[in-house]
Amino acid sequence: MKIYLSADIEGTCGIVDWSETILENESSTQCRNQMSKEVSAACTGANEAGAKEVLVKDAHDSARNINPATLPECSKIFRGWSKDPQVMVSGLDCSFDACLFTGYHSAAFTDGNPLAHTMDLDFSHIKINDKTASEFTFNAYACAYHKVPIAFLSGDEELCKTAKELNPNIVTVPVLKGYGNGSISIHPNLAVEQIKNGVKESLQGDLSRHLIELPKHFKVELRYKEHYKAFKASFYPNMKKIDAHTVLFETDDYYEVLRMLLFI
Numbered sequence: 001m002k003i004y005l006s007a008d009i010e011g012t013c014g015i016v017d018w019s020e021t022i023l024e025n026e027s028s029t030q031c032r033n034q035m036s037k038e039v040s041a042a043c044t045g046a047n048e049a050g051a052k053e054v055l056v057k058d059a060h061d062s063a064r065n066i067n068p069a070t071l072p073e074c075s076k077i078f079r080g081w082s083k084d085p086q087v088m089v090s091g092l093d094c095s096f097d098a099c100l101f102t103g104y105h106s107a108a109f110t111d112g113n114p115l116a117h118t119m120d121l122d123f124s125h126i127k128i129n130d131k132t133a134s135e136f137t138f139n140a141y142a143c144a145y146h147k148v149p150i151a152f153l154s155g156d157e158e159l160c161k162t163a164k165e166l167n168p169n170i171v172t173v174p175v176l177k178g179y180g181n182g183s184i185s186i187h188p189n190l191a192v193e194q195i196k197n198g199v200k201e202s203l204q205g206d207l208s209r210h211l212i213e214l215p216k217h218f219k220v221e222l223r224y225k226e227h228y229k230a231f232k233a234s235f236y237p238n239m240k241k242i243d244a245h246t247v248l249f250e251t252d253d254y255y256e257v258l259r260m261l262l263f264i
Contacts, residue, residue: 001050003098003100004055004057004148005054005057005100006059006101007057007059009021009031010105010113010115010116011104011155012034013038013186014031014034015034015183016114017115018115035102036071037192038191038195039070040070041196042152043075044072045198045199047074049199049200052074054074054075055076057089058080059089064080078090085255085262086258089142092146096146096148098150099143099148099149100153101139101152102154103154105117106158106159108123108126109125110134112156112159112177118134119135123224124223124224124225126221126222127219134159134162137166138261141214141254142254144254150167150212151170151171152171152203154172154194156175156176156177160172171198171201171202173191173195217252218251218257220249220257222246226245230247236263238250
């Protein structure tokens with residue numbers, strides 16, 4: 001098997017504050033170490049399930065958070081940003097047998113994580129076909145676009161629940177849950193163990209059970225916190241301004257959704 005893994009940090013076990021997400025902050029060291037351990041565990045689980053190659057995308061902020069030396073030798077790591085429309089799943093294509101997600105978080109305008117957001121802190125919310133969308137949603141549809149099954153997700157409890165709505169067969173490991181502006185996490189060692197075992201389980205048997213269906217049409221509503229950013233975005237081709245803070249983009253081609261997000 002050839003596996004793709006996209007790793008974020010705001011759904012990493014123990015995280016609670018924005019300062020813990022920034023590479024240059026000393027307080028981020030513990031969370032970046034835990035992120036590396038969780039990714040390594042996922043790679044090990046994939047390897048034990050028969051994967052010969054795992055491409056890891058460091059998909060948070062600087063894209064330089066994971067310590068490559070902590071990963072098993074079956075892994076390759078994609079650091080930095082290529083600036084192509086697939087962003088957090090850059091390099092994903094139909095050659096992969098399955099996709100894994102670790103450290104993912106709830107969407108903007110939800111309370112599943114004190115660090116809940118979608119794509120950018122500029123947005124109050126983003127919706128696809130009138131339903132609140134997370135970064136996982138956008139990347140899951142990128143998987144569906146390439147017909148790559150989504151086998152596994154770890155992150156906050158709320159996101160794990162919503163992922164099951166896309167496909168109940170996705171194996172999930174919730175490592176924390178939001179509680180107001182705080183978070184309650186399981187023990188970090190337990191998170192690592194459960195991620196390894198969850199990935200191994202998810203890659204057994206017929207992987208087609210993990211495929212999700214790509215909608216035939218996309219209506220993407222983006223609501224900005226600041227009105228002038230909506231005004232600017234309204235000049236993107238085929239973008240409509242709905243009100244002072246909200247723009248709407250519609251297409252039948254999901255790649256055009258990804259292209260639009262890259263530029264606005």
